[in-house]
Amino acid sequence: NPFAELVSHLRASWLAGKTRPMEYRVAQLEALGRFLDDKKQQILEATASDLGKPPFEVELSEIFLCKNELHETLNNLSRWMKDEHVDKNLAMQLDSAFIRKDPYGVVLIIAPWNYPIHLFLVPLIGAIAAGNCVIVKPSEVSKKTERLVAEALPSYLDKAGHSPYPSILISLQDCFAVVTGAVLETTRLLENKFDYIFFTGIPPVGQIVMTAAAKHLTPVTLELGGKNPCYVSDTCDVTNVARRVAWGRFFNAGQTCIAPDYLLCTIEMREKLIPALRKAIDDFYGPNPRESPDFGRIVSDKQFQRVQRLLGSGHVAIGGQTDEAERYIAPTVLVDVQPSDPIMQEEIFGPILPIMVIANMDEAIDFINSRERPLALYAFSSNDKVVNQVLERTSSGGFCGNDTLMHMTLTSLPFGGIGNSGLGMHHGKFSFNTFSHHRGCLKRGMGREPLNAPRYPPYSQQKFGVIQATSKVSRKNDCTLL
Amino acid sequence: MERMQQIVGRARAAFRSGRGRPLEFRIQQLKALERMVQEKEKEILAALKADLNKCGPNAYSHEILGVLGELALTMEKLPSWAAPQPVKKNLLTMRDEAYINYEPLGVVLVIGAWNYPFVLVMQPLIGAIAAGNAVVVKPSEVSENTAQLLAELLPQYLDKELYPVVTGGVPETTDLLTQRFDHILYTGNTAVGKIVMAAAAKHLTPVTLELGGKSPCYIDKDCDLSVACRRITWGKYMNCGQTCIAPDYILCHPSIQDKVVENIKATLKEFYGDDVKSSPDYERIVNQRHFKRVKSLLEGQKIAHGGESDEASCFIAPTILTDVSPESKVMEEEIFGPVLPIVTVKSVEEAIEFINLREKPLALYVFSNNKELIKRVISQTSSGGVTGNDVIMHFFLSTLPFGGVGHSGMGAYHGKHSFETFSHRRSCLIKDLKMESTNKMRYPPGSQKKVDW
Numbered sequence: 046n047p048f049a050e051l052v053s054h055l056r057a058s059w060l061a062g063k064t065r066p067m068e069y070r071v072a073q074l075e076a077l078g079r080f081l082d083d084k085k086q087q088i089l090e091a092t093a094s095d096l097g098k099p100p101f102e103v104e105l106s107e108i109f110l111c112k113n114e115l116h117e118t119l120n121n122l123s124r125w126m127k128d129e130h131v132d133k134n135l136a137m138q139l140d141s142a143f144i145r146k147d148p149y150g151v152v153l154i155i156a157p158w159n160y161p162i163h164l165f166l167v168p169l170i171g172a173i174a175a176g177n178c179v180i181v182k183p184s185e186v187s188k189k190t191e192r193l194v195a196e197a198l199p200s201y202l203d204k205a206g207h208s209p210y211p212s213i214l215i216s217l218q219d220c221f222a223v224v225t226g227a228v229l230e231t232t233r234l235l236e237n238k239f240d241y242i243f244f245t246g247i248p249p250v251g252q253i254v255m256t257a258a259a260k261h262l263t264p265v266t267l268e269l270g271g272k273n274p275c276y277v278s279d280t281c282d283v284t285n286v287a288r289r290v291a292w293g294r295f296f297n298a299g300q301t302c303i304a305p306d307y308l309l310c311t312i313e314m315r316e317k318l319i320p321a322l323r324k325a326i327d328d329f330y331g332p333n334p335r336e337s338p339d340f341g342r343i344v345s346d347k348q349f350q351r352v353q354r355l356l357g358s359g360h361v362a363i364g365g366q367t368d369e370a371e372r373y374i375a376p377t378v379l380v381d382v383q384p385s386d387p388i389m390q391e392e393i394f395g396p397i398l399p400i401m402v403i404a405n406m407d408e409a410i411d412f413i414n415s416r417e418r419p420l421a422l423y424a425f426s427s428n429d430k431v432v433n434q435v436l437e438r439t440s441s442g443g444f445c446g447n448d449t450l451m452h453m454t455l456t457s458l459p460f461g462g463i464g465n466s467g468l469g470m471h472h473g474k475f476s477f478n479t480f481s482h483h484r485g486c487l488k489r490g491m492g493r494e495p496l497n498a499p500r501y502p503p504y505s506q507q508k509f510g511v512i513q514a515t516s517k518v519s520r521k522n523d524c525t526l527l
Numbered sequence: 528m529e530r531m532q533q534i535v536g537r538a539r540a541a542f543r544s545g546r547g548r549p550l551e552f553r554i555q556q557l558k559a560l561e562r563m564v565q566e567k568e569k570e571i572l573a574a575l576k577a578d579l580n581k582c583g584p585n586a587y588s589h590e591i592l593g594v595l596g597e598l599a600l601t602m603e604k605l606p607s608w609a610a611p612q613p614v615k616k617n618l619l620t621m622r623d624e625a626y627i628n629y630e631p632l633g634v635v636l637v638i639g640a641w642n643y644p645f646v647l648v649m650q651p652l653i654g655a656i657a658a659g660n661a662v663v664v665k666p667s668e669v670s671e672n673t674a675q676l677l678a679e680l681l682p683q684y685l686d687k688e689l690y691p692v693v694t695g696g697v698p699e700t701t702d703l704l705t706q707r708f709d710h711i712l713y714t715g716n717t718a719v720g721k722i723v724m725a726a727a728a729k730h731l732t733p734v735t736l737e738l739g740g741k742s743p744c745y746i747d748k749d750c751d752l753s754v755a756c757r758r759i760t761w762g763k764y765m766n767c768g769q770t771c772i773a774p775d776y777i778l779c780h781p782s783i784q785d786k787v788v789e790n791i792k793a794t795l796k797e798f799y800g801d802d803v804k805s806s807p808d809y810e811r812i813v814n815q816r817h818f819k820r821v822k823s824l825l826e827g828q829k830i831a832h833g834g835e836s837d838e839a840s841c842f843i844a845p846t847i848l849t850d851v852s853p854e855s856k857v858m859e860e861e862i863f864g865p866v867l868p869i870v871t872v873k874s875v876e877e878a879i880e881f882i883n884l885r886e887k888p889l890a891l892y893v894f895s896n897n898k899e900l901i902k903r904v905i906s907q908t909s910s911g912g913v914t915g916n917d918v919i920m921h922f923f924l925s926t927l928p929f930g931g932v933g934h935s936g937m938g939a940y941h942g943k944h945s946f947e948t949f950s951h952r953r954s955c956l957i958k959d960l961k962m963e964s965t966n967k968m969r970y971p972p973g974s975q976k977k978v979d980w
Contacts, residue, residue, distance in 0.1 A: 060883060062907070101973025131926035142924055147909050149932070240933065248731060255728035259721050262738070264937040267731065285963045292970055329971040339971035414543075427960050436955065440630060446957035448966075455625055457614035458954035463632070464709065468733040470952065483939060485927030486905060488915035491751045491896060497917075501761055502798040502808035504584040512588050 047230075051222055052237040055151045055178040058220045065148060065176045067126060071119065073173045073221075076201040077166065078115050081108055084197055088162055091189035095161065097342030097372070102297060107162040110454065114167050117456045117473050118174045125174070125477045128486075136496075136515045141488040146481040148176030149264075150240030155231065155254065157246045158187035158344050159300040159394075165194065168243045171476025177241070178220040182234060185227045186345055195223045232257075239263050241480060245302075247392070248465050266469030266479055268302070269462050270392050271419040275305035275449070276409045276435055278426035279314050286425045286447075287321030290398070291329065293423075293449025295376045298341035299352075299396035303421040305449050306393050307382075308400045309409040315400050319378065322398070323363050326376045335366070335373050343372040343395060352395030358386035359399060384412070406431060410438045418442075418464035423449055442466050528702050534691050535663060535706040538634050541688035542661035548631065550609060554602050556656050556685055560649070561598045563684040564591060570680075571645055574672040578644060579766065580811040589766070590645040593923070597650055600925060600942055601657045608657070608946045611955070619965065624957040629950045631659030632733075633709030638700065638723070640714040640737075641813055642769040642863075644670035647737075648677060651712045652690070654945025660710070661689045665703060667715075668696045669813055708732050710949060714771075716861075717934050735938030735948055737771070738931050739861045740888040744774035744918065745878045745904060747895035748783055755894040755916070756790030760798065762918030764845045767810040768821075768865035772890040774918050775862050776851070778878040781871040788831045788847055791867070795832070795845050803844050804837070812841040812864060821864030824857040828868070853881070875900055879907050887911070887933030892918050911935050 063069065081088070088107060092098040098107075128143040152172045156165035165181050172179045181198070183191045202221040224234060235242075235257035244254045245268040258265045277286055293305050310318065330337040343349040349372045356365060356377065364377035374396050382388060382399040389399065403409045413422070422441035424432045432446040442462035445452040453460055453472070461470030471479050499511040546552060564571070568591065575586040612627040635655040639648035648666050655662040664681065666674040678692045693703060704711075704726035713723045714737040727734045746755055763774050779787055799806040812818040818841045825834060825846065833846030843865050851858060851868035858868060872878045882891070891910035893901050901915045911931035914921045921927055922941075930939030940948050 099971070099973055101971065105969070131924070133924060133926070137920075137924060142921075142927060144928060145905065145913075147932070150909075251731055252728055255731065256725055259724035259728055262717065262720060262724065262736065262934055262937065269731070282960045282963075285960050288963065288970065289966065292966075331972075337971070339973050425960065429957075432957060436628070440633075440951070441953065443954040444628075444956070446624075446955075447960045448956070448958045451620070451958065452625075452954050452956035455614065455617065455620060455954075455956065457616070458625060458956065459627060459952050460954065461952075463951045463953075465731055468731060482909065482932040483928050483930075484910065484932070485912040485921050485924075485929060485939075486915070487913065487917070487921035487924060487927065488901060489917040489920065491754050491894075491916050494754045494757070497758065497761075500588070501757070502585075502806070503800075504582060504808050506584060509584040509588055513592065 046233065046236055048224065048234050048237055051180070051224070052151060052239075054219055055180065055222065059150050059178045064173070064178050064220050067123060070173055070176060071122065073202055074115060074119055074122075074170060077170065077173075078112065080198060080201045081111060081166075084193065087193050087197070088190075091193045092161065092187070094189040095158070095187040096297065096300070096344050097340075098297065099339040099341060101339060102341065106160055106297070111163055111166045111170075113456055114170050114472065114476070118170050118477070121474065122174055122477075125474060137487070137489075139490065139493070143486050145484040145486050146175065146477070147484050149480060149482055150177060152177040152179045152241045152243065152480060153182065153234070153239040154179060155182045155242070155244045155246065156184055158184035159297060159302070161187040161190035162194075164245050168245075168471060168476065171471055172241075172243070172480045174477050175480035177480055180222045180224055180234075180239075182224045182226075182231060185225065191225055195225050198223055241265070243471075243479075244268070251467070266461070266471060267467045268460075268469075268471075269420065269465065269467040270302045270394075271417050271462070271466040272306040272389070272392055273303060273419045273421040273423065273441075274409075274413045275308045275423040276406070276413075276425065277308060277310040277314055277318065278406060278424070278428065278431045279311055280428050280431070281425050282427065283314075283317045283321045284324075287318055287325045288328075289448050290423075290425075291322055291325040291376070294398045295326070295329070295340065295396050296450070298343060298374065300341070300344065300394050301450070303443070303450055303453060305398070305423050306419070307389065308398060309403050309412065310400065311404065312402050315380065315402060318400070319362050319380070322378055326363065330376060334364075334376055335368065335371070340376070343374060346372065348394070349374070352393065352397065355388040355393060355395065355397060358382050358388035362400075364396075406434065410435060413439050418462075418466055420462045420466035421445065421452070440464075528705070531693070531699075531702045531706055534693060535634060535703075535708070537688050538661040538663055538691055541686070542631070542633055547661060547686070547689050548659050550605060553656055553659060554605060556690075557598055557602050557653065559684040560653065560656075561595065561602075563680055564594055564598070567680055570676060571673075574676045575645060577672040578641070578670040579769070579813060581766070582807050585765070585808060590643055593646050594649045594653070597653050597925065597942070601653055601946070604943065605657055605946075608943055620956065620958075622959065622962065624955070626955050628953040628955050629658070629946075630953050632949060632951050633660060635660045635662045635949055636703065636708040636711045637662055637664050638711070638713040638715065639664070639666040640771075641667040641669035642766060642771070644673035645677075647714050651940060651945065654940055655710075655712075655949045656690070657946050658949035660949055663703070663708070664690065664692045665700060666692070666694065668694065710734070712938075712940070712948070713737065720936065735930065735940060736936045737929075738889065738934065738936040739771045739863070740886050740931070740935040741775040741858070741861055742772055742888045742890040742892065742910070743878075743882050744777050744892040745875065745894065746777060746779040746783065746787060747875065747893070747897060747900055748780050749896045749900075750894045750916075751896070752783065752786050753790050756787060757794045758917050759892075759894075760791050760794040763867050764795070764798070764809070764865050765919075767812055767843070769810075769813065769863050770919070772912070772919055772922055774867075774890075774892050775888070776858065777867060777869045778872050778881060779869065780873065784849055784869055784871055787869060788849060791847055792832050799845070804842055809845075812843055814841065817863070818843065821862065821866060824862060824864070824866055826856070828855065828857060833865075875904065879904060882908050887931070887935055889931045889935035890914065890918075890921070909933070
């Protein structure tokens with residue numbers, strides 16, 4: 046077990062209580078902010094190299110959104126850490142009852158390649174805020190970013206701390222580590238016992254992670270994916286819909302877990318949408334998107350070949366060009382796509398938008414409900430009722446009406462999947478809660494022992510009556526005057 | 528296998544029909560459960576007596592009272608719990624609607640345990656129904672009378688397709704676990720908890736595991752020993768020690784060990800009289816297998832009190848062991864019986880270290896007049912829950928989440944926490960199709976000007 050020593054090293058730091066004091070957590074979080082500032086240029090270069098990421102996208106999705114999370118956390122940390130006092134029943138009025146937020150211990154964060162900074166940093170913020178030690182496993186697919194994180198991150202974290210428990214000597218320094226490697230290393234890493242595992246990736250690997258976690262009864266959050274449907278009703282502003290959908294679909298060359306994966310609309314709407322999408326693509330990327338500095342590339346040859354194969358479904362209405370050397374796939378719209386086509390069988394994770402024709406909203410909803418529950422679901426209509434109908438009659442991780450992606454930018458909304466698209470959630474306060482154990486605590490006094498008498502044997506109906514009177518919860522409409 | 532597929536398939540179809548969703552329907556089902564508990568009280572108490580030799584007032588206050596309370600609370604609060612929760616917006620989303628929608632997960636599986644066979648099925652069931660799910664109920668076969676009763680009663684009061692009851696043992700449960708559920712709540716032991724989670728992993732099903740462990744009980748020198756020991760005695764020996772949050776073992780300074788034993792002995796006499804076996808208030812071990820298991824823990828130990836047993840009636844007397852070695856068998860696994868080992872420690876620091884070297888327990892207890900000491904013990908340890916200066920009681924406050932951590936479990940329930948456990952929190956952002964100009968900043972072509980703004 047090549048990682049046993051590392052994990053036990055971190056566990057020892059954890060047991061010494063190093064990561065618990067608020068000052069320590071704040072210091073680490075502020076250091077993460079400095080990492081984003083100091084290493085901005087390297088982040089831009091690494092992600093450009095790995096994914097052809099346009100600088101604007103990096104600023105927005107890998108730096109700005111992370112900073113929002115950081116600031117939200119720093120602004121609220123002391124409040125979140127406080128014991129949460131709860132309502133008490135009559136019998137416990139003089140006791141102290143509260144929920145204590147305890148760190149779990151040693152947390153493992155496994156991050157994917159598509160937003161290689163954001164998707165390890167945002168969970169890391171939550172794990173540190175909650176007081177844990179953390180091992181980060183960035184993706185080996187986004188090679189340059191992996192190297193950057195492995196080389197640069199450790200020097201920002203865990204500088205000169207000391208144990209708050211004077212009786213325990215601290216000679217160990219490490220509370221955080223970055224582990225690099227591919228499938229084999231990750232499998233070996235997962236053999237170890239962690240106190241929480243946070244995984245972002247595809248469902249089959251989610252299953253592997255949860256199965257490994259089960260051996261140690263380790264709780265998990267799995268941020269997975271699926272095919273995010275995008276329903277466009279007949280009553281809408283076609284120009285605006287096209288721009289919002291195109292933006293969400295082609296951002297990061299389609300490699301976004303909450304990108305609109307496929308579009309559902311009537312044939313009449315399709316005829317209007319196609320020219321509108323063509324115009325939006327032209328506005329965004331110019332007549333030749335390959336030359337636009339604002340359009341990304343596919344991360345690897347393997348992914349490129351996978352996505353390229355999907356172009357064989359239906360017919361190309363817009364785009365369709367590819368360049369293997371550059372791993373370039375043009376912003377593409379496909380039509381005449383059948384539910385059984387390859388492109389409708391897997392999450393696309395590329396810059397291709399298939400349009401499936403349906404007769405009406407009911408058919409769209411039935412189609413959506415016949416498939417696995419997605420991470421995100423989109424509905425466009427100028428009619429509120431239509432948007433609400435789609436929302437009410439479907440199930441998904443999150444939902445956005447009349448736009449794409451935007452629900453993930455609000456730190457006050459929980460971000461997570463359901464069914465095949467994942468379990469658990471994070472962002473903002475939800476991250477802090479995810480990485481804490483909520484411990485129910487009741488502190489009583491030693492006095493007033495006679496009040497406890499009714500609960501002790503020998504049991505009697507009379508004693509029982511007293512218990513009922515002091516701890517019963519009854520419905521407010523049939524209350525009895527005490 | 529096919530039978531399970533059919534039962535779960537019917538529940539899923541019933542869920543998909545949407546009839547379990549409206550609040551009125553859910554409340555109507557909860558009201559029916561309330562009627563069931565009230566109308567069939569005699570039958571429920573009789574089943575508990577047959578399974579565990581629990582007497583009337585005890586069974587009522589430990590199993591039925593809590594269920595009625597949970598039902599009343601849930602029916603009262605459901606409309607407010609289920610209401611969409613608006614969230615804080617930023618400047619960009621100021622004109623939009625942003626909220627969290629509480630939605631059912633789908634088909635929930637509740638696997639009950641045998642030690643509190645009624646409440647450990649009913650409480651999760653209440654929460655799962657309240658959240659709008661279909662629920663497959665699998666009571667423990669070990670408490671067979673209660674299992675049989677639930678199989679008869681639930682279909683009489685509830686929607687048969689939405690809330691089926693499945694009975695059977697290990698093979699039936701294994702079969703059931705191959706089916707796909709949208710949440711599984713399991714109450715039981717750590718070993719089976721791993722099996723449940725591994726089965727759930729195949730379908731990416733979230734789980735709540737209410738497991739167990741050895742719940743430590745630290746008694747400080749500075750405390751009223753007679754009060755502390757009375758409370759500990761109550762919590763330890765109720766249900767013949769078969770309580771997941773019973774104080775499993777005591778940690779105390781050697782100088783008070785004898786006094787602790789004396790006080791517990793005196794309390795036992797107060798509770799059960801001179802002849803425990805004939806007290807109507809003392810339960811029995813659930814079956815032969817567990818009887819043998821608990822009895823074997825006494826081998827080689829110093830018995831300060833008790834130790835008597837009678838295999839025919841699965842009776843084990845309330846027993847206290849002193850000067851117990853941390854390496855002995857009785858300190859390895861959760862005792863789940865009326866045997867109370869005392870391990871001596873020289874200081875509270877030693878007690879904390881002892882606790883932290885072991886798996887995280889479901890409950891942790893500390894008795895002291897010194898508030899700072901209690902604070903310190905809580906802060907320097909981890910456990911599912913805590914009660915200070917008493918035992919068990921944190922279970923009875925439904926505003927506190929009830930659950931384990933590490934080997935003692937994951938997730939929590941009771942009261943509103945049940946509703947949240949069995950719901951999906953769907954984040955919703957509803958924008959306007961107009962106001963497109965505010966979106967221009969985010970669209971390509973990008974530029975430094977846009978970034979700086």
